[in-house]
Amino acid sequence: MTEPVFILGGYQTDFARNWTKENKHISAMFNEVVTGALQATQIPPEDVEVGHVGNFAAELYTMQGHLGAFLVETHPAFSGLPTGRHEAACASGSIALLAASAEIEAGRYDLSMVVGVEQMKSVDSARGGDFLGTAAWYEKEAAGISYPFPKLFGRLGDEYDKRFGLKDEHLAHIAAINYANAKKNPLAQTRGWYMSEEHAKSQDRFNSNIGGRIKISDCSQVTDGAICVFLASKRYTEKYAKARGLDINKIPRILGWGHHTAPLGFDEKVAESRDNPYVLPHTRQAILDAFNRAKVADVWAVDAIETHDCFTTSEYMAIDHFGLTAPGKSWQAIEEGVIELDGQLPINPSGGLIGCGHPVGGTGVRQVLDAYRQVTGTAGGYQVEGAKKVATLNIGGSGTTSCTFVVGVN
């Protein structure tokens, strides 16, 4: 990297909120999240030089585009601020972070504000499921199909089953862990919901199959949520740290990143990886790239992972793709308790997309904010003791766009 990129903190809205019920426009989400982030970091708004927004489908969910402009609305000091919006389905938030960090690496700006946002409870679940279908190849994979994404990720499980064998009880355990972790996260959507491994294993009127082998308990949530983080150059961070009496070595930075895009269609992905040990090799490569850039030898050099569990099958895939186990043996890490909050390498201490919630275009930013919280020891009830490095994996589509960050302190 030419210039290091520091993370100065940020803010997340309560993912249990329903902003439509509050009769709020998406601009309210921008206002609350930016106000909250400015308060949390005590960054003077005049210092912000550029703004990036990650969002998937506000045009569909809220009939509102041109979201970068809403950053300018959040504070009088932002008048004239250069802004833009980034879209890569569920990876939109990470793409916004990549753009912001690239600008800082290039020396173009010193302080960037990144907001990930999605308002999804504006429509019923069937209509929302159809909107989400636009993250696949809509005409081929989603048009006229109810809830296309559970079906696509059910097929990911089927592919694992075919290549290596897959037991649904391992998927149920993934769900139970994410819900249990979410109970410790005061901003998680499902923190007050009931879940147990017994329920996750059950198949009945409350836990029916909605797409192939995917049951309700295997799914992430429909979430209204906004997240803001500030990324800064070394020059700004030195000034920021000095003014607050902080040690710059204790301020987290983006140590590495990875970003690859696979063919959009699920069949094409599977065909392409037929002879590869990994079902989603481009996802594996994004992880390896991030580790290489971060000079991280392997996954055991990180202390926790925030991964993209849009369905339990995607977390199952992440376990071997990160390298916790050999390909196809993710079940070992599940059975041995490795990924639990007090395990050797906790996955999704926040509760992930299943427990914390999944505001689609915001999730990548939420993961990085949670990584920041972990490595600064400020994650509260879901803190992983002594975490110094945390990896994220954010995926758009059916394993199409994969983005990974390694966030850490020295």
Place this chain on the structure above:
Amino acid sequence: MTTETLPAVRLEKVVVLGANGAMGAGSGALFASGGCEVTLVARDIGKAEQALGQIQGIAKSETIINSVSCATYDDLATVLAGADLIFECLAEELSLKKDIFARVDAVRPPNALVATVSSGLSIREMSAGLSQGFQSHFAGIHLYNPPHVMTGVEVIPHPAMDRGLVAAVEDLLANRFGRAVITCTDTPAFAGNRIGFKVLNEVAQLAEKHGVQLMDTLVGPYTGRAMAPLATVDLVGWDVHQAIVDNVAANATDEAIGSFTMPKYMGDLIHHGHLGDKTPELGGFYRKFTLDGKLRSEVLDPASGKYVAVDPGLKVPFVEQVRAYHRSGRYQQGIDCFMEAEGAQADIARKVILGYVSYALNRVGKDEVVATYADADRIMTAGFNWAPPSGLVDLIGLKRTAAMLKRYDLPSAPVLDAALRGEIPTPLFNLPYVTPGRYFAG
């Protein structure tokens, strides 16, 4: 008291008495969700079993009842034998509760906790004359309805209960069952209902002169609540409303006790069976019915006791302006607009809201209902879905709050006076992870 120093409290087996009511099933679901073994007790086994289905519906799980069993009062001695907590959810009648507690006292294991879900009856009276062992293990644990949605809970310990034990129970409720917990003194209606129903009944009183629809508009969701006040009374039920305000009016004394006198028109209609949403054909403040396949809504005219069509064109200009600000998350500008609005209608609305702030903050202190203003904030947010009183003060501004209270002849409160003297830091609102803005609807 830190968690490390709390006495260990076992809470593995919970017996719910009166399990077939809404609070019985809701409480059963809460304890089962937290991993407890739960026994549901009702008059007959069929009634207890009905609650099983309700619990499944609340938890959205069939398997949750694998740890739940059913019994009748005939089995009381057997059922209570292994209980860690005996949780009473009978109807809100003192004599009923006293009777069951006398039976419980005779057979309860010595360390079993006993709690009532009562929303405002006296904890001391309920347990008067019972054994010392009972009283030292007895508390009110007032969950809000429905418990899986509203996380607020008031703990009202019997004076004989050990402080460490109280703290341990509160710690469990907060950390194992995800509750927003406050401790209250044993005063009528405790904290949330005392503060909340003062406002609701005051709006019902004002509706006599200004009309139901206008009052629900003036004190509507934009003032910091999920639902308009009189629609809330319909949801709660007029009988419940009456029981709460009558209890406070008869047993409490404070600077605004007149606000608890239920308006005569409500008493007359209750007499004729109007109880709100639970009597849909008769109605409450509103009456909904289907005509020509369309859902229509009528509103009560308190003067005549008749129902008239809801006026779809009723819009109050300043209310619309405030709502527009809130819709974009501009809460400060919204409240500024509210405070600066001119005219009699704005005065009516402001007087109710400032009255809420004044009344809530005056329930804080040594001889009052709660110890800190954060307790009032916590129960009004997590129990009522209303904006926190101190959060309103922050948005209105400390000096402007003081001026407004004076203008409407409302008493200031010790916490406000202390803040004005600079003795406590501002902004006042200090609950972590709670955003006041969420309560100001657009």
